[in-house]
Amino acid sequence: MKQTLNHTKAIYKRELGSYFNQLTAYIAIFIFLIFVMIMTFAVAQFMRVGDASLQYTFFYWHPLVYVLLVPIVGMRMWSDEHRSNTIELLGTFPISTWSAILGKYLAAATVWLAALALTFPIWITTNYLGDPDNVVIFSGYLGSFLTCLSFLAITSLVSSFSKDQVVTLVISSFLCFLLFLLGFDQVARWIQTMAGEGLSEVFTATGVWDHFRSLNVGNFRLQDFVWFATVISASLVGTNFILTSKRS
Numbered sequence: 083m084k085q086t087l088n089h090t091k092a093i094y095k096r097e098l099g100s101y102f103n104q105l106t107a108y109i110a111i112f113i114f115l116i117f118v119m120i121m122t123f124a125v126a127q128f129m130r131v132g133d134a135s136l137q138y139t140f141f142y143w144h145p146l147v148y149v150l151l152v153p154i155v156g157m158r159m160w161s162d163e164h165r166s167n168t169i170e171l172l173g174t175f176p177i178s179t180w181s182a183i184l185g186k187y188l189a190a191a192t193v194w195l196a197a198l199a200l201t202f203p204i205w206i207t208t209n210y211l212g213d214p215d216n217v218v219i220f221s222g223y224l225g226s227f228l229t230c231l232s233f234l235a236i237t238s239l240v241s242s243f244s245k246d247q248v249v250t251l252v253i254s255s256f257l258c259f260l261l262f263l264l265g266f267d268q269v270a271r272w273i274q275t276m277a278g279e280g281l282s283e284v285f286t287a288t289g290v291w292d293h294f295r296s297l298n299v300g301n302f303r304l305q306d307f308v309w310f311a312t313v314i315s316a317s318l319v320g321t322n323f324i325l326t327s328k329r330s
Contacts, residue, residue, distance in 0.1 A: 093185025156237035218300035225297025235317035264289025
């Protein structure tokens, strides 16, 4: 167990260093910050509306931004290994596949944790200008990060069987966008009109939007955490299955 943790830590440090030794992480973080600030202050009119909870002026846009930017950061997780044919070398190293998966995944997750941390001034500004419910704001950050982790796990799965980063980006973004659309209000109403309320509720529960929105308004529902945990764990287990089959 200790050896596995040491291997995971070593891979995590190497991968995190590689992210910040290249422009990918910096560009993704910069675009994320610029986009959410523009949407918050210019489009959603944060200063005029006075949205103290940040629900509709700030967090509302995060899943849509993640649809494209998360795969951009995560597309190289395994595609690089495939392209350079180093994926086969994993079988000759005294490390488990899970150590490599978790190390790479946690490194990419840290990039996005840093991106979210850099938005904290808006939380401070909200507290300076008003008297917000900080528990709701924390819940919004939690929902945003869990959505990001889910999309990142999906990207890891796609990257595990594709050696082309562009293919990984396109497929991952499509799958993330599909999850985003399934629970969106307008789509849910369309499905309800076409197929009935029962099927509409199934699709809504399957998509990320309903679970993200629940945390965004401060509701800590067990079903939301179960959904996020299921998507993340299933994607990482799938990644492990594919990589293990390639090693054997």
